[in-house]
Amino acid sequence: MSETATNTAKNTDQSYWQQVRRRYRKSRLAVLAMRFLAVLIFVAVFADFLANEKPIYCKIDGESYFPIFREYAVDLGLAGWPPALRDNQWNDTTRCSVKILALIPYSANTPDYANTYKGPFAEQKVKSRRYRHWLGTGNLGIDVAAGMIRGTRVALLVGIISMGIATLIGLFLGALAGFFGDNGFKISRIRLWLNLLGLPFAVFYAFVPRWYYLLEGAQLGWEWLRALGTFALIMALLNALAYVLRSWEPLSRKVTIPLDLLIMRLIETRNAIPGLILLLAFLAIIQKPSILNVMLIIGLISWTGIARFVRGELLRIRQLEYIEAMRALGLSNWRILVRHALPNALTPVLITISFGIAGAVLAEAGLSFLSIGLPPEEISWGKLLAGSRSNISAWWLATFPGFGIFITVTVFNLIGETLSEALNPRATE
Amino acid sequence: MLRYLLKRILIFIPTLFVISLLVFGLNRLAPGDPIQTCLPITDDPNLERTEAAYARVAHQYGYDLPVFYFSFTAAAYPDTLHRILNRDERETVTKLTGQFGNWPLVQDYYREVRQINRQIYYLPDSLDRNGIIDFRRISELLRVLYQPDRIDFQFKTLEDVLNRFPDLNQHLADDLQRLSGSFTLLKRGKRTDLLYRPAFYWHGRQNQYHRWASRFVRGDFGTSCLSGRKVADLLRVPLYWTGIMNILALVITFVVSIFLGTRMAVRRNGWFDRLSGLLLFIFYSLPTFWIGTMLIIFFTTPEYGMKWFASVGLGNLPTGAPFWDRFWEAANHLILPVFCLTYGGLAFVSRQMRGGMLDVLQRDYIRTARAKGLDERKVVWKHAFRNAVFPMITMVALILPAVIAGSVIIEMIFSIPGMGRNLFEAIIRKDWNVVYTIVMLAAILTMIGNLVADMLYVLADPRVTFANRSRQ
Numbered sequence: 001m002s003e004t005a006t007n008t009a010k011n012t013d014q015s016y017w018q019q020v021r022r023r024y025r026k027s028r029l030a031v032l033a034m035r036f037l038a039v040l041i042f043v044a045v046f047a048d049f050l051a052n053e054k055p056i057y058c059k060i061d062g063e064s065y066f067p068i069f070r071e072y073a074v075d076l077g078l079a080g081w082p083p084a085l086r087d088n089q090w091n092d093t094t095r096c097s098v099k100i101l102a103l104i105p106y107s108a109n110t111p112d113y114a115n116t117y118k119g120p121f122a123e124q125k126v127k128s129r130r131y132r133h134w135l136g137t138g139n140l141g142i143d144v145a146a147g148m149i150r151g152t153r154v155a156l157l158v159g160i161i162s163m164g165i166a167t168l169i170g171l172f173l174g175a176l177a178g179f180f181g182d183n184g185f186k187i188s189r190i191r192l193w194l195n196l197l198g199l200p201f202a203v204f205y206a207f208v209p210r211w212y213y214l215l216e217g218a219q220l221g222w223e224w225l226r227a228l229g230t231f232a233l234i235m236a237l238l239n240a241l242a243y244v245l246r247s248w249e250p251l252s253r254k255v256t257i258p259l260d261l262l263i264m265r266l267i268e269t270r271n272a273i274p275g276l277i278l279l280l281a282f283l284a285i286i287q288k289p290s291i292l293n294v295m296l297i298i299g300l301i302s303w304t305g306i307a308r309f310v311r312g313e314l315l316r317i318r319q320l321e322y323i324e325a326m327r328a329l330g331l332s333n334w335r336i337l338v339r340h341a342l343p344n345a346l347t348p349v350l351i352t353i354s355f356g357i358a359g360a361v362l363a364e365a366g367l368s369f370l371s372i373g374l375p376p377e378e379i380s381w382g383k384l385l386a387g388s389r390s391n392i393s394a395w396w397l398a399t400f401p402g403f404g405i406f407i408t409v410t411v412f413n414l415i416g417e418t419l420s421e422a423l424n425p426r427a428t429e
Numbered sequence: 430m431l432r433y434l435l436k437r438i439l440i441f442i443p444t445l446f447v448i449s450l451l452v453f454g455l456n457r458l459a460p461g462d463p464i465q466t467c468l469p470i471t472d473d474p475n476l477e478r479t480e481a482a483y484a485r486v487a488h489q490y491g492y493d494l495p496v497f498y499f500s501f502t503a504a505a506y507p508d509t510l511h512r513i514l515n516r517d518e519r520e521t522v523t524k525l526t527g528q529f530g531n532w533p534l535v536q537d538y539y540r541e542v543r544q545i546n547r548q549i550y551y552l553p554d555s556l557d558r559n560g561i562i563d564f565r566r567i568s569e570l571l572r573v574l575y576q577p578d579r580i581d582f583q584f585k586t587l588e589d590v591l592n593r594f595p596d597l598n599q600h601l602a603d604d605l606q607r608l609s610g611s612f613t614l615l616k617r618g619k620r621t622d623l624l625y626r627p628a629f630y631w632h633g634r635q636n637q638y639h640r641w642a643s644r645f646v647r648g649d650f651g652t653s654c655l656s657g658r659k660v661a662d663l664l665r666v667p668l669y670w671t672g673i674m675n676i677l678a679l680v681i682t683f684v685v686s687i688f689l690g691t692r693m694a695v696r697r698n699g700w701f702d703r704l705s706g707l708l709l710f711i712f713y714s715l716p717t718f719w720i721g722t723m724l725i726i727f728f729t730t731p732e733y734g735m736k737w738f739a740s741v742g743l744g745n746l747p748t749g750a751p752f753w754d755r756f757w758e759a760a761n762h763l764i765l766p767v768f769c770l771t772y773g774g775l776a777f778v779s780r781q782m783r784g785g786m787l788d789v790l791q792r793d794y795i796r797t798a799r800a801k802g803l804d805e806r807k808v809v810w811k812h813a814f815r816n817a818v819f820p821m822i823t824m825v826a827l828i829l830p831a832v833i834a835g836s837v838i839i840e841m842i843f844s845i846p847g848m849g850r851n852l853f854e855a856i857i858r859k860d861w862n863v864v865y866t867i868v869m870l871a872a873i874l875t876m877i878g879n880l881v882a883d884m885l886y887v888l889a890d891p892r893v894t895f896a897n898r899s900r901q
Contacts, residue, residue, distance in 0.1 A: 200501060201627065208503050209624040212527030216576075269444045272872040273451075276837055277852065281452075281868065284856045285459035362716055366838055369718045370853070388722055389842075393732050402719030410714040417710075 023422035030418035033411045040408060044153040048072075051104035051146035058096035060084045068102070104143060105131055108150035108379040112141030117394050136396035138387045142379070144396060148404055151381040154374070155408055158295050158364040159357040165299025166360075167353055170306025175345070177263035177307070178314025179337045185259045190251035191242035198238040206231035263311075267304045275301050279363060283373040294373040298360050309352045313345035348423055354416030358409045365405045381405050430887075437880055444876065445869075449645075452868045453638055456861050457496065462516040464492050466859045467654035476550050487514045490654070490862075491640045495632035498639065505530040505623035508630035517573050524575035530620040538615045541608040542571050548604055552597075560594030564601065577616060584609045645869065651862035653855075660866045664851065671836055671847035674763060678770035679825065686775050687818060690782025694790060694817075695809055705779075713776035721769045721842040728765070738765055741844040766843045770836060774828050781824055785817040792816075819889045826882030829875060 014022070025031055049056060054067040065085055073079040106112070112133070114125040120136045135144035176185075206227045207214065213223045246252045282297050283289070317323065318341060326336045367373040368382025381401040388397035456463060464487045487493045495511045505526050513519040518539070525535045549565050567583050567590070574580050587605055591598040644651060650660035689709075693702040727733050729740040739761040789795065790813055798808045837849030844850070848867055855863035 204501065204503075204627050205625070208627075209621075212524055216524070265440075265444065269447050272444060272448060272875050273868060274871055274875065277868060277871060280837065280853065281455055281856055281864070285455060287460045358714070365716060366718055370838065370841060382718075385719060385722060388726065392726055392730050395726060395733070398719070398722050398726050402716065402723065405716050405719060406714060409716065410711070413710070413714050 020419075020422045024418055027418045027421070030414050033414040033418075036407065036411045037415065040152055040156060040411065043149055044156040047149050047153040049102055051106060051108065051143070051149040052102040053105065053107040053110045055096060055099040055101050055105075057098070057100040058085075059098040060095055061097075101130065104134075104146045104149065106133075106143035106146040108147045109142055109377060110146065112137060112143070114141065116141045117391055119394070120396055135400050136394070138384065138394065138397050139390070144384060144400055147379045147384045148381070148400055150379045151384065151401065151404060152408075154291065154378065154380040155361045155364060155405070158291065158298065159361040159408075159412070162295040162298035162302070162360045162364075163353055163356045165296065166301075166303040166356060167306055167349065169300070170303035170352075171310055171342070171349070173263050173266070173303070174307035174310030175314055175337060175342055177260045178311035178345075179318050179341055180259045180333070181315070181318075182258040182260045183256055184333070185257045186254040187257065188242065188246050188252045189255050190245045190248075191239065192255050192257070194238045194242045195235070198234060202231050202234040202238075205234060260311075263307070267307055270301070270304050276363065276366065279367060280370070280372065283367060289373055289375045291374060291378060294364055294367065298363055302356055302359060302363075305356060306349060306352050310345050310349060313348060314341060317341050317344055348420075351416050351420040351423065354412050354419060358412035358416070361405065361408050361412070433887075434880075434884070437883070441876055445872065448872045449642055449869065450638075452865055453641065455864070459859060461859055463654075463859060463861060464490070464514060464516070476547065484514060490652075491637050494640060495636045496638065497636055498632055498634070500630045500632065502628055502630075503530075503624045504626040504628040505532055505620065506628070507532055508628075508632070521573050521575050525615070527624070528575070528577070529615055529618070530623045531615065531618045532623075534611070534615040534618045538608075538611040541604070541611045542568070545601070545604045545608055546572065548601065552600055556596055556600070557594050560590060560597040563590045564594075564597065580612060584612070641865065645865070650866040653860050653863050655858060655860045660862050663863065664848065664866065667846055667848045667851045670845055671840070671849065674767055674770060674839075674845070674847065675836055677763070677767050678774070679828070681767065681771045682774040682778055682828070683821065683825075685771075686779035687782050687821065689775070690779040691786050691809065691814060691817070693779065693783045694786035697787060702783075709776035709779060712772045715772070717769045717773055718838050718842060720772070721765070721839060724765050724769070725842065738762075741842070762843075762845075766839050766845060769839050769842075778821070778824055778828065782817065782821060785820050786813060789813045789817045820886075822885045822889060823882045826878040829878040 043050060048068055048071075052068055054071065056066065056068055058065045058067055061084065063084065065082065067085060070079065070081065070085065074081060115133060115137050116139065118124050118133060118137045118141070120134060122136075124133055124137075126132050133141075133143050133145065135148065137143055138147070210217075210223060210227060214220070214227060217223045278301055279297060283294065286293055323336060323341060326340055331340075364373070364380065365382035365385070368380045369386045371383065371386060374380055374383065381404045384397060384401035385405075388394055391397065464483060467486050467490055468482065484493070493512065493514060495508075500508070506523070510519065510523065513522060522535055522539055525538070526532055529535060546565075546568050549561060549568065552561060564587065567587055571580065571583055574583065584605070591602060591605065641651065648661075650664075652658065653660050653663050656663060689705060693705055696702055724738075725741060728735050728737050730736060739758070742762065790809075795808060795813055798812050799805070803812075836847060837853060839845070840847040840849040841853060848870075851863060852867040854860075855867070
């Protein structure tokens with residue numbers, strides 16, 4: 001990648017990224033996809049202001065309130081509800097003398113018992129056009145438009161964070177496998193033995209004595225910190241010991257660890273079980289469903305694609321001349337890897353990440369569709385879509401959420417697709 | 430060739446071992462008592478009979494064995510923890526030990542808890558029912574309580590109950606005294622040092638994992654807890670339907686994509702190429718569960734006046750019905766699900782085919798063929814096609830896991846009693862032997878698919894040798 005970049009940059013006086021941008025812009029669809037992505041991100045970030053049963057601004061008895069902002073403060077524990085807003089049924093905002101409502105004056109789970117399963121074009125029992133359910137309602141009269149907006153946030157959050165986790169794992173393992181290969185990773189014998197023997201004990205002392213407090217204790221965060229600290233301390237001590245003992249010749253003999261082989265086996269093992277089945281199995285048995293678990297497990301499952309990709313890139317890069325030059329200069333392996341080799345493999349990873357986000361969004365939607373993973377009170381596109389199965393005549397429940405999923409997945413697929421063309425101009429010639 | 434095959438199969442073993450550990454570990458992670466799921470539902474009031482049935486079922490499914498070959502825990506825990514069959518009890522005792530570290534005292538306390546619960550069953554009938562009910566509700570709660578403050582609080586509540594019902598007090602006061610006494614002892618006798626002493630217990634081959642794995646290897650998949658049938662029998666029909674659906678989907682995907690890809694490559698950048706490229710891209714991004722739901726809503730119900738296909742399920746013709754009737758019935762029900770399984774793969778496979786074909790069409794020998802005046806159709810279908818089609822073999826392996834997983838959701842949507850639906854229900858209802866079997870089969874199938882694809886690849890292209898293939 002870097003080669004091509006520097007060559008072409010010399011020729012045209014344009015920076016690498018300018019070139020990529022120019023090539024990317026050639027595809028009108030892809031530019032459109034970027035704009036769609038901007039809209040999706042906007043909706044996700046400002047979801048609370050776009051659809052909320054609370055008004056953005058409300059004046060009660062001459063006093064001004066901003067209930068949505070206030071809710072953020074209350075959630076963060078910075079403030080409490082003022083007496084005037086406490087126990088306020090927000091479906092009835094008549095108490096506000098002046099008010100600014102959110103675009104959709106419903107939250108994703110605001111029930112409206114007067115209008116259950118009302119279509120977008122059906123007659124609805126609402127106060128005024130301002131309160132109309134533009135995309136219809138579902139079970140208990142929840143507003144589909146509000147659900148769509150909330151769902152955008154859930155989908156993007158799951159997509160981006162789970163791919164973030166997957167990228168971290170994939171980059172790490174892929175880089176190790178690709179850069180060191182089967183023969184490049186050598187450590188002294190004593191260090192290998194101490195690490196292998198010490199690991200079970202480090203795990204033991206870190207977690208076993210306090211496992212009850214790790215799961216049930218009053219200060220969970222502190223307990224976990226202590227456990228991880230203990231683990232790190234024991235491992236550090238062992239490695240320090242290995243460093244000291246290394247001076248004795250028989251212990252210092254080097255052992256080669258076939259990192260590539262080990263990591264490829266790991267990838268193969270993971271890939272042998274279809275991802276969705278693994279997801280189902282893990283999420284269905286989790287006691288407390290939460291969006292965090294969904295992100296974590298999707299992330300832990302989908303790193304293999306990135307790892308393979310990075311491995312392939314590094315296998316190529318490590319044979320380039322500039323790496324050899326670094327070696328000749330006496331730089332350590334780790335320094336070369338982190339400072340010089342890995343940065344050149346990063347850009348193409350964007351392609352895999354983009355496709356990965358599409359996959360994660362799809363996975364989350366599929367799981368919610370099977371009502372697995374998310375807690376009951378959380379609304380997502382998949383859940384809305386599943387709602388259509390209990391009421392066949394509610395076509396709007398199937399159409400809009402599905403379209404949301406489709407658009408998001410297409411946007412990320414298109415971006416990935418065009419990026420791969422923009423980053424590898426030779427491949428498309 | 431044989432050596433390569435052997436080597437690959439040998440590599441399977443550690444992979445399968447790790448997968449089996451993972452799948453087996455799921456059972457441990459899952460909440461709920463696995464023995465309880467296997468118990469037939471009865472409301473037999475007799476405590477001894479219920480407990481005996483419980484122990485029998487636990488023994489039948491091997492839950493009375495240690496979990497794995499060894500355990501590595503703190504010395505505070507005994508090596509016989511697995512003998513406590515009831516999962517709630519086991520977890521409560523473990524949690525108590527996790528706090529106090531003194532196993533004998535925990536045992537003493539818990540024996541008292543059990544004793545008092547047992548005592549209630551044998552009280553004379555002349556006593557006040559309300560008092561017994563109140564007392565029992567709390568003493569049963571004590572079986573799963575492990576937080577010291579809550580336990581103390583419940584002791585107080587029990588005392589209150591006894592004060593309110595004096596005749597109950599006569600029978601139970603001593604027991605309650607002993608119970609709270611044993612708990613005070615436990616609180617005083619903390620041995621947290623034992624929690625810091627590692628202990629390694631070797632359980633030998635008599636363990637749950639070994640039992641399950643050795644039977645699995647011999648082809649005995651165990652019994653399904655919920656239905657009481659052999660898993661192998663239970664899964665025969667689901668395997669048949671899933672097999673039919675997936676094979677049909679794979680065949681259709683490949684046949685359509687190969688022709689589509691070839692046509693797209695031949696008229697590269699023509700209207701056909703661009704249009705199908707766009708359509709395929711859209712297909713690729715369309716979630717199957719969305720399309721499936723939409724198809725069901727619009728085309729299988731009379732609601733919108735387009736009831737063109739049979740509704741979900743497989744119909745209910747008796748098995749004795751004439752073959753062709755059953756065939757049409759099944760076909761009518763399978764069209765939509767198979768379509769859903771097919772369209773997603775189309776984009777992926779036809780794009781590969783297009784790429785391969787484009788590559789071949791640039792080769793010299795094609796130019797030669799054209800130069801000697803061969804008909805263009807012959808050039809494409811006879812010379813180029815053969816060479817372009819063979820890399821597609823590996824695609825089967827790549828697409829296989831996706832199809833297996835994809836059919837889970839499709840089977841759920843269309844209510845087809847296949848493997849996916851069975852897996853889903855088994856996971857939700859904790860029918861572990863069924864879960865183990867299906868996941869292991871999916872893994873084995875995926876690995877065999879990979880292997881077969883690799884073998885075919887080498888057989889089809891003499892330039893590729895096993896040596897350089899295995900290094901990839």
